Amino acid sequence: MRSKNHLFSGKVALVTGAAQGIGRAVALMLAEEGADVAVNDIQKEKGEDVVATIKRIGRSSIFYEADVSSFRDCEKMIDTVVKELGGINILINNAGIVMDQLLIRMSEDEWDRVNEVNLKGVFNCCKAALRYMSRQKEGKIISITSVAAQMGNIGQANYSASKAGIIGLTKSLAREFASRNININAIAPGFINTDMTKNIPEKAKQYILSLIPMERFGEVEHVTHAVRYLASSASDYITGQVINVNGGIYM
Numbered sequence: 001m002r003s004k005n006h007l008f009s010g011k012v013a014l015v016t017g018a019a020q021g022i023g024r025a026v027a028l029m030l031a032e033e034g035a036d037v038a039v040n041d042i043q044k045e046k047g048e049d050v051v052a053t054i055k056r057i058g059r060s061s062i063f064y065e066a067d068v069s070s071f072r073d074c075e076k077m078i079d080t081v082v083k084e085l086g087g088i089n090i091l092i093n094n095a096g097i098v099m100d101q102l103l104i105r106m107s108e109d110e111w112d113r114v115n116e117v118n119l120k121g122v123f124n125c126c127k128a129a130l131r132y133m134s135r136q137k138e139g140k141i142i143s144i145t146s147v148a149a150q151m152g153n154i155g156q157a158n159y160s161a162s163k164a165g166i167i168g169l170t171k172s173l174a175r176e177f178a179s180r181n182i183n184i185n186a187i188a189p190g191f192i193n194t195d196m197t198k199n200i201p202e203k204a205k206q207y208i209l210s211l212i213p214m215e216r217f218g219e220v221e222h223v224t225h226a227v228r229y230l231a232s233s234a235s236d237y238i239t240g241q242v243i244n245v246n247g248g249i250y251m
């Protein structure tokens with residue numbers, strides 16, 4: 001089944017939060033391009049559906065149910081991926097949540113939970129995967145941050161801070177692991193049509209659209225194209241960068 005012409009033939013990838021939305025699209029793209037793909041999420045049924053689709057494409061795949069905010073679970077997850085799929089070459093840190101609230105009403109729990117999943121989750125998976133990647137002196141890590149990290153957003157103090165943290169983490173790790181031939185980058189999507197953005201009230205949506213030079217929300221494929229580039233050898237001399245996929249809302 002596996003063809004040498006595929007971009008990621010012989011590679012093993014793990015995508016966190018891959019049961020739906022951007023993560024699902026990224027997992028399927030990597031499989032279409034020849035990778036064996038581990039699907040992580042807290043949504044078992046939907047995650048297993050993605051695994052079944054990957055297997056239909058002809059690639060190996062496993063579902064690993066884990067909350068990325070648990071370091072221990074992330075370590076176990078990466079060990080399982082290596083054992084079951086034979087290695088770990090590409091890590092996509094995609095799992096993320098929002099708990100929007102004006103600061104005045106934001107609880108400590110809402111602050112903590114969003115930072116634990118969005119930021120600590122990236123730390124956990126990077127630390128666990130880099131044990132293997134640094135030994136093999138090869139790897140690609142791509143974390144999904146957000147335009148909210150760069151511009152801020154009303155009602156998203158927790159989310160913006162967690163996503164800005166990903167950028168600092170990415171740049172530090174890129175420096176630490178550059179000599180090991182590991183590329184560590186981030187992608188900052190603007191507003192992409194997924195479940196995460198489907199409940200934006202119409203008035204707010206019209207305001208956001210008025211700020212986007214391209215006058216529309218993006219699609220998950222716009223993000224997967226950037227992932228394809230950063231996960232491939234085409235980007236071998238690129239590390240510590242943030243690629244904006246945002247229709248021009250932030251330049």
Ligand SMILES: NC(=O)c1ccc[n+]([C@@H]2O[C@H](COP(=O)([O-])OP(=O)(O)OC[C@H]3O[C@@H](n4cnc5c(N)ncnc54)[C@H](O)[C@@H]3O)[C@@H](O)[C@H]2O)c1
Nearest residue numbers: 017021022041042067068094095096146189191192194196
């Ligand atoms: N949609 C957008 O406009 C947009 C913009 C910028 C950044 N992003 C980021 O892109 C990523 C994907 O977003 P999406 O729009 O596809 O959202 P989504 O809500 O459709 O998907 C997120 C996935 O992450 C999973 N998840 C949540 N908490 C988890 C946890 N603790 N452990 C493991 N998995 C968990 C969810 O179950 C879900 O499947 C997120 O990091 C999000 O912050 C999205």
